[in-house]
Amino acid sequence: MSGVPVPIRDADALARAGLVAPERLDAIRRVAERYAVGVTGDVAALIEHPDDPMGLQFVPRAEELETEAEERADPIGDAAHAPVPGIVHRYPDRVLLKPLHVCPVYCRFCFRREMVGPDGLGTLSAAEFDTALDYVRDHPAIWEVVVTGGDPFLLSPRRLRAIAEALAAIPHVRVLRVHTRVPVVSPALVTPELAAALRAFGGAAFVALHANHAREFTPQAEAAIARLVDAGVPMVSQSVLLRGVNDTAEAMEALMRRFTENRVKPYYLHQGDLAPGTSHLRVPLAEGRALMRRLRGQLSGLAQPTYVLDIPGGHGKVPVGPAYLERDGEAWRVEDPQGTLHPYPPPAGDASVD
Numbered sequence: 001m002s003g004v005p006v007p008i009r010d011a012d013a014l015a016r017a018g019l020v021a022p023e024r025l026d027a028i029r030r031v032a033e034r035y036a037v038g039v040t041g042d043v044a045a046l047i048e049h050p051d052d053p054m055g056l057q058f059v060p061r062a063e064e065l066e067t068e069a070e071e072r073a074d075p076i077g078d079a080a081h082a083p084v085p086g087i088v089h090r091y092p093d094r095v096l097l098k099p100l101h102v103c104p105v106y107c108r109f110c111f112r113r114e115m116v117g118p119d120g121l122g123t124l125s126a127a128e129f130d131t132a133l134d135y136v137r138d139h140p141a142i143w144e145v146v147v148t149g150g151d152p153f154l155l156s157p158r159r160l161r162a163i164a165e166a167l168a169a170i171p172h173v174r175v176l177r178v179h180t181r182v183p184v185v186s187p188a189l190v191t192p193e194l195a196a197a198l199r200a201f202g203g204a205a206f207v208a209l210h211a212n213h214a215r216e217f218t219p220q221a222e223a224a225i226a227r228l229v230d231a232g233v234p235m236v237s238q239s240v241l242l243r244g245v246n247d248t249a250e251a252m253e254a255l256m257r258r259f260t261e262n263r264v265k266p267y268y269l270h271q272g273d274l275a276p277g278t279s280h281l282r283v284p285l286a287e288g289r290a291l292m293r294r295l296r297g298q299l300s301g302l303a304q305p306t307y308v309l310d311i312p313g314g315h316g317k318v319p320v321g322p323a324y325l326e327r328d329g330e331a332w333r334v335e336d337p338q339g340t341l342h343p344y345p346p347p348a349g350d351a352s353v354d
């Protein structure tokens with residue numbers, strides 16, 4: 001690529017940027033009719049080839065036109081738990097609040113790819129937003145509000161501040177969490193005003209940063225993260241296990257080290273959801289578990305994510321191992337990071353509470 005990278009919004013712009021070969025352009029145009037395309041200038045600068053870890057995340061491929069039998073439009077069953085527009089309430093103590101459906105980039109593996117996009121359902125109207133807030137207000141068990149989308153960091157700091165203040169006024173909401181990809185894909189949007197908007201919540205306002213490869217941590221991205229953390233915003237990570245992006249122990253270890261070095265505590269590594277047209281990016285669970293086992297042996301505990309699966313149908317997220325403990329009659333066998341099993345005696349009465 002040459003010149004200053006600009007945002008890319010369609011198949012022809014990808015071709016002009018040299019990211020789609022002319023003979024593939026027709027297929028990629030068909031993909032773009034079905035799923036949103038979006039690459040920020042910052043990300044375009046990091047793509048050296050459509051098959052590299054950055055290209056695979058953001059450049060559409062013809063494989064996306066193939067939907068597997070097990071794939072579904074709503075892979076994690078959000079619709080089954082949406083009492084009012086913009087709210088997903090699956091667990092008693094926390095809800096998702098989705099004020100908008102646009103993103104700065106459109107990830108090719110997105111689990112909400114049927115919902116997000118520049119002309120998707122758009123932004124919640126003022127009336128819908130009030131109804132969503134009423135829902136939170138009326139449910140005292142809601143302790144945490146997870147603001148997601150779309151990408152909430154595309155909202156103006158003024159709008160984000162209004163949301164933070166509205167939630168702060170609900171006494172039972174003690175924790176705010178905002179999920180975003182902006183600090184790595186469009187770091188200039190992370191302004192001091194944005195950090196201050198989060199702080200307007202008053203209590204614990206976390207940011208969960210979605211990144212999948214060490215290469216996303218450019219100096220600009222690291223500075224954006226520092227603007228949040230230095231402002232007193234604690235951060236956690238979120239990544240998706242992706243074929244060709246981070247499916248080796250080396251790539252995953254480098255990614256988790258970058259998060260930790262930047263004061264972002266590794267939180268979740270997601271198994272790829274069964275979103276339509278994403279099978280070429282999914283990694284089998286057995287491989288994911290083997291990768292996690294290698295990380296356990298070679299990476300600081302501080303940098304370990306939990307490997308989770310969102311159960312299709314809306315049944316929630318669960319850790320999927322690997323497991324280090326197995327039954328041995330009344331006792332246990334526990335496996336060390338190198339794979340050797342060791343006996344562990346049962347405490348009195350342990351056998352009855354398996």
Ligand SMILES: *Cc1c(COP(=O)(O)O)cnc(C)c1O
Nearest residue numbers: 088089090091094095096146317
């Ligand atoms: C992922 C998710 C959450 C947050 O889950 P944590 O395990 O607390 O990170 C909350 N609600 C819904 C509906 C979710 O899908």
Ligand code: SF4
Nearest residue numbers: 103106107110150181
């Ligand atoms: S930023 Fe998140 S919601 Fe938006 S396309 Fe990527 S994975 Fe989907």
